Amino acid sequence: MKSKKIFALVMACVLGVSAFAGCSKKDDNGESKATEAATDGGSEVVDGSTEAVDTTSVDASEIKDWTFYACMSGKEINDGNEIQEEIAKLTGVRVKETWMAGQEPAEAIGAMIVTNDLPDFIDGGDASDQLVEAGVLVPWDDYIEKYPNLKEMYTDKEWELFRKDDGHIYWANVFGNTYGESQARGHNDEAFWIQNRVLAWDNYPVIETLDEYFDLLKRYAEANPTNADGVSVIPYTALCEGWRYFCVENAPQFLDGYPNDGSVIVNLDGEKPTIVDYNTTPTAKMYFKKLNEVYNAGLMDQEFATMSYDDYIAKLATGAVLGMCDQWWDFAYTVNDKFKASGYDELGYNYVPLGLVAEKGIKNHWHTYGDTLNSASGICVTTKCDDPDKAFEFLSRCLDQEILDLRFWGIKDVDYLVDDNGMYYRTQEMRDKWADENYQANHICSYSYFPQYNGTSKTSANAMKPEDQESEFFDGLAKPLQDCFRAYDYDSYDDFLKSEHDEMGFWYPMYSYSNLMSTMTEGGAAWTEMGECKHEWLPKVITAKDFDSAWADYMKAYEACNPQAFLDEMQEELDRRVELANS
Amino acid sequence: MSSNEKDASEIKLKSKISKTELKRQKVLLIIAALYVIYGIVFYYLPLAGWVMAFENFSIGKGIFKSEKAGLRWFKYLFKKNSSFPRVIRNTLAMGSLNLISQTVTAIGFAILLNEVRNTFGKKLVQTISYLPHFLSWIVVTSIVREAFATNGMVNELLVNLHILKTPISYFMHTQYFWPIVAISNVWKETGWNAIIYLATITAIDPALYEAAAIDGAGRWQKIKNITLPGLRSTIIILLIMNIGNVINAGFEIQYLLGTGVLSPVSTTIDIYVLNHGMKNFSLGTAAGIFKTFVSMIFVFTFNFIARKTGEDHLF
Incomplete structure (x- = not known):
């Protein structure tokens, strides 16, 4: 009898504690929402100066923590990833990437729509049309005009391919897009x-x-x-x-x-x-x-x-x-x-x-030469995102050479060196590190489903991606x-x-x-x-x-x-x- | 109770529901009403979603504005060359196999365990046997895959015992799939399912066993004449309750173990809905409605049979 009473008491405590845990969680959410709202106003200032902010770093408290979901399997990186932090400092945006596991795109997207549990950025893969149908995507149309970096990704005719029946463009595919001269040395197909x-x-x-x-x-x-x-x-x-x-x-x-x-x-x-x-x-x-x-x-x-x-x-x-x-x-x-x-x-x-x-x-x-444009899917901004303009600005900033270098080459003098002719190269030690799983999780952040280019750097003769760099390719x-x-x-x-x-x-x-x-x-x-x-x-x-x-x-x-x-x-x-x- | 008495009591009951009586039971009625409201909100209101099965549902337009499609999606399920009838067959076959094998093994296991005299041994076996119930199918299917692999435990055993000459690739041949599903279910659930039977056995009056022993009944006769009859009503009630689930033959195990080659026997209704209905909610809903009706037919039929044969029944 006594043991039963004690058991009941313990259960009651557990219940009570779990109830409180529920409450405190809610409080947390409320607070973070409030701080987000507070930073909203602040970020407006950064908005206006797209090109000019290159070197100014953003105050840590203003950094937006957004989420991204890809209908693709991938490797998650650790919180506090060094290059991710670096990019966050420059752009004011930190994106937590989540990858699909053990599901088909339609399942994952269907569940998200039904529960209205959407990330801020998303690549819906084969199920992208479902997102359009559900009306949870922010159209790109105005922002393509606003941000030259984005407009530059495709020709007008190519952009037309992305246009949906309702007259809007909801995503841009980020792959197979070459800037300048092609440096491709791989066969990705x-x-x-x-x-x-x-x-x-x-x-x-x-x-x-x-x-x-x-x-x-x-x-x-x-x-x-x-x-x-x-x-x-x-x-x-x-x-x-x-x-x-x-x-x-x-x-x-x-x-x-x-x-x-x-x-x-x-x-x-x-x-x-x-x-x-x-x-x-x-x-x-x-x-x-x-x-x-x-x-x-x-x-x-x-x-x-x-x-x-x-x-x-x-x-x-x-x-x-x-x-x-x-x-x-x-x-x-x-x-x-x-x-x-x-x-x-x-x-x-x-x-x-x-x-x-x-x-x-x-x-x-x-192997197909020239770019392959898959208009079926790409990176989208969802209506869940509290500041779409900032989101598109971030997508645009992703295409700044400074950010592209960080994403694909890494940090200068740590991940690559620059020779007298301004050409990037790596030592064998750097290459080995770059291929190491731990290093990838803690240091490398390529935002691999965000806008990017293959081909040649906008500002130098280097390849956009190391694997395309002539010296790197062969030495690697x-x-x-x-x-x-x-x-x-x-x-x-x-x-x-x-x-x-x-x-x-x-x-x-x-x-x-x-x-x-x-x-x-x-x-x-x-x-x-x-x-x-x-x-x-x-x-x-x-x-x-x-x-x-x-x-x-x-x-x-x-x-x-x-x-x-x-x-x-x-x-x-x-x-x-x-x-x-x-x- | 004779029929006259029964009638009398019913009349009596009816006459008792007066205003004062309602007042007296106010609190009870309020509590009951909460459950009724709960049932309406969570069980009956969502049924309105069935409308989707009769339209070309689009998420953007919503339930009310999507265009009407009549019986299009039901026709789709049963059109010429449709794989749906085969899918129903798979579901029912695996559901029945699971139900029968699980019931039989659970009862058998409970009786055997009941006969164990050593309390420590009994508790140990019971605990170990119901632990797999708490494993997820992901874990169980990887164990099953390993066990039935060409170089796995089962093949090795059978080859070493000279039952097989060469190992069999079980997942390449359709005929092994249903038994593998049934065996995995038995392995996972027997101990757990046996608990309720064990509890029932404990409730059987020991005097019956003592009397039987005095009459010279052996263990086998005691099981046959006392334990099994004592379990009968539990078995019937559990069967009625589970028979509605035959059509829920499972999703995870078939999804995780199934491959292209096995799909003719491994696709259950749930998997079919996933393949055909994920971008098409209408079709998924139509299949769901069909499934509900089959379950209901099962439950009513079995309940009817039970009532006719004078067994315990649900309603």
């Missing part, structure tokens, strides 16, 4: 990747077709079944999880020589550009047949169909996987740093891209990679792909439309079902004992999804874009 040690082992051969690629992987794996640390090599793997199944799904468009329109091929041969489905082409059949053959020969990862993205990255990081088809950004950030940390880069594990085609002689577009490569570049006589990654150098059409890329589709339209419903069908069937087709019958079954299931409805809607959008370009 899709390719068949191969570890450079494999190329070295075969004396740097020229690999152009799928057959040659898999033949090389096979011969290498037979000669070197295990790595130095005893791990068995996996000649080839393909990620099939969720939206990342493009790793297995969309190679046929490239193999036929087309650029990454993502969901369709745009054929220019006829009178006007037409939409072609790459899922049913002879090349698609040939490609999956090849994968089937490779799988049944035991050369392909036997678990490829069931692994998660985390499994996949972990597998790549062991250095066991010799080759795969993927987007550079999907694996390289994590895997390259891991290779560096474990010294695998010195063993030649780093991946280089190959621009494979279905048959020799096809001209490929794995591990020894085996340098050997590989020398052996082929290449000086940038895109040289490996031997892609055509032509400009993309104004419609490019078409995925910026298909990514926004939903089951609200017939074409969108077909698109959803085609996706489900491919998720189910592609691994089945690859692992089938009898490829031809599996392929026939797959095609039957695929046709049942009514792909024509989808293709028709894509054609409509293509016509619209072509018209817009001609207007």
Whole structure:
């Protein structure tokens, strides 16, 4: 009896305390709101002088603490991050970035809208249109005129692509935008990747077709079944999880020589550009047949169909996987740093891209030169933001060279040095530090989803980003990679792909439309079902004992999804874009 | 109570509700009213949102201004070649498998545990067995993935016991998925579900067991003739309550374990709604309404059967 009483007393205390905790939290919020409101007035002063405030630093009490959410996975940085503080001092804005984890964009955005729990800045990814529909975004229109830095990002015609049906522009994509002369040395897009040690082992051969690629992987794996640390090599793997199944799904468009329109091929041969489905082409059949053959020969990862993205990255990081088809950004950030940390880069594990085609002689577009404008998503300011003008000013300030240098190069004399000609460079120690996870969390703040440029610095001959700087690029490569570049006589990654150098059409890329589709339209419903069908069937087709019958079954299931409805809607959008370009 | 008496008591009750009586029960009525208001606000008012299922809902326009769509989204669910019927099958199959396996194992476990004489051992087993209930599915699914991997525990065991020649890739073949889900559920929930049965067993009059022992009944006979009949009403009530949940076969485990290859058997209604309905609230709501009706049919049918067969029933 006594113990019961004591228990009840304890519970009562707990309840009481938790109730008070609730109260005090509310108080906190109220207070911080009040201080925010108080700083509101103060910040107005800074507003007017956009360009002039470059060197004046902002009083700590005036710094706005805003939030940003990206429908993308990413690494969170620590509070008090040094460069973040530096940028806050210069711009008066500190942005806490949060990244999506274990969700799809539509889920994350849907939940935010319903609960009205929005950040101040947001990149809605594929679900961006939902934000527009919900009316929670602040239009860019007036601010584009007000802030020259922002206006400069795109030409008037390009800005038109961002305009929504209601006549407003709600976001600007921050990627693939080149300032001045292009310095690009990387290949940030899709390719068949191969570890450079494999190329070295075969004396740097020229690999152009799928057959040659898999033949090389096979011969290498037979000669070197295990790595130095005893791990068995996996000649080839393909990620099939969720939206990342493009790793297995969309190679046929490239193999036929087309650029990454993502969901369709745009054929220019006829009178006007037409939409072609790459899922049913002879090349698609040939490609999956090849994968089937490779799988049944035991050369392909036997678990490829069931692994998660985390499994996949972990597998790549062991250095066991010799080759795969993927987007550079999907694996390289994590895997390259891991290779560096474990010294695998010195063993030649780093991946280089190959621009494979279905048959020799096809001209490929794995790498697209010129900028790719994806109008489907970008950085938005939400109505939750208490001072939109200041927010746009911050976006504009992000494009000041001083801030760009801080974001991508770091702090002078700490992260990079400047030689007599004004060129930036790093010592090996600085490079290693820059790749270190702890250092990244405590020191580096690239605001990677905020406005930025590739290409050349606005104020000097340096590249905007270190990885594009000629000296940095080559010195930053591990020894085996340098050997590989020398052996082929290449000086940038895109040289490996031997892609055509032509400009993309104004419609490019078409995925910026298909990514926004939903089951609200017939074409969108077909698109959803085609996706489900491919998720189910592609691994089945690859692992089938009898490829031809599996392929026939797959095609039957695929046709049942009514792909024509989808293709028709894509054609409509293509016509619209072509018209817009001609207007 | 004979039927005459019952009628009489009802009449008596009715006649008692007078103004003075209402006054006397004022406080009680106010307290009850609070619950009714709570129910209306949180259970019935949100049902107005069902309107979304009959329009092309857009967040911007809101419930009242979105254009009407009639039965479009219900037709969408059952159109030709729709995967929705397959999704219902998966949901019901996994729901029933879970319900049956969980009920059987929980009862079996409770009885076995009840037979343990050593109090310390009993408490220890009970505590350990219900701990997995508190793990999240994220943790449980990674354990399951590891256990059933090609080089995992299950394969190793079966190969070493010479039941299998080569390891099986369980997540590549659709036929293993439902059993894996059922096994994971049993592993996670058995101990927890057994608690209520254990409590019921404790409430059975010990005199019955003593009498049976004097009559020469063994343990098995005592279980068959005393424990199980004693559990019967609890089992029926729990079944009625859980049968409405058959259609909630789960989301997390299927979502986390499912892959493209497994999608024909792993997609439950919840996952379908997520895939097709996230940018389209109308479709999601339509599927939700459908789900509600199926649950209600289940509960009413089972309750009806229980009443007809003279068992305990809910209403």
